[in-house]
Every structure is written in structure tokens, then in C-alpha cells.
Amino acid sequence: MALLCLDGVVTLNRECLRxxxxxxxxxxxxxxxxxxxxxxxxIIQPYAHWEGTAPSAxxxxxxxxxxxxxxxxxxxxxxxxxxxxPISEPGHIVQxxxxxxxxxxxxxxxxxxxxxxxxxxxxxxxxQSK
Numbered sequence: 001m002a003l004l005c006l007d008g009v010v011t012l013n014r015e016c017l018r019x020x021x022x023x024x025x026x027x028x029x030x031x032x033x034x035x036x037x038x039x040x041x042x043i044i045q046p047y048a049h050w051e052g053t054a055p056s057a058x059x060x061x062x063x064x065x066x067x068x069x070x071x072x073x074x075x076x077x078x079x080x081x082x083x084x085x086p087i088s089e090p091g092h093i094v095q096x097x098x099x100x101x102x103x104x105x106x107x108x109x110x111x112x113x114x115x116x117x118x119x120x121x122x123x124x125x126x127x128q129s130k
Contacts, residue, residue: 001113002085006107008101012102034087036062038060090110
């Protein structure tokens with residue numbers, strides 16, 4: 001599995017940080033970009049934040065998900081893409097998000113391979129050795 005995390009200040013289209021329709025379109029686009037298929041619909045939960053409301057969103061894929069947390073009062077967004085397979089072009093996804101959002105990125109992290117199957121088998125072996 002792979003993990004891509006990034007966040008930053010949105011400098012273009014700041015309205016998108018409150019726009020649930022924008023998020024409903026963005027998350028499936030990200031899922032398809034990594035070659036996976038969405039499972040279900042985008043789930044959006046507006047929550048009361050410092051000033052007004054802000055949406056958080058999640059979209060599930062098989063054994064994977066993408067989440068977005070918006071902080072419109074600070075023009076800030078956090079995006080986490082967790083996949084069950086390595087992401088073939090994580091840099092391109094970051095560049096696309098930067099272009100769409102005008103993202104002044106403040107944090108970026110990519111872990112290309114974390115094999116949950118190996119970890120699960122290791123736990124079984126640990127349990128058997130007790």
C-alpha cells in the first residue's frame with residue numbers, strides 16, 4: 001500500500017474549500033488518476049469550525065481511501081490518499097492538485113510501499129511464537 005499526504009494554502013478558487021460539489025468531483029478524479037475505482041459515493045460531513053462551516057470528505061476504494069479536510073477560514077486544505085498498491089506517478093498527482101487549487105504546498109509526504117499482507121503475516125508469526 002502507498003500513502004500520499006499533502007497540505008497547503010489554496011491560492012486559486014478559494015471557494016472550493018466550502019464547495020461540496022467541487023469535492024464530489026475532485027475525489028473520484030483522484031481515485032481514477034491512481035487507476036482505482038470508487039466504492040460508493042463521496043461522503044461529505046460539514047462541521048462547525050472557527051468561522052462558519054467547513055466540509056471534510058472521504059471516498060472509499062477497495063482497501064483504500066482518499067480524505068480531504070478543508071479549513072476555509074485559513075484557505076487551507078489537507079489531502080490524504082491511501083492506496084493498496086504503489087502510486088505510479090505521485091508527483092503528477094501533486095502537480096495536478098497544485099494546478100487545480102493553486103496550492104502553496106506546506107507539507108508533502110509519500111510512502112511508496114507498505115505491504116499490509118507482509119505485516120499481517122508477521123503478526124501471525126509473532127502470535128504463533130508465544
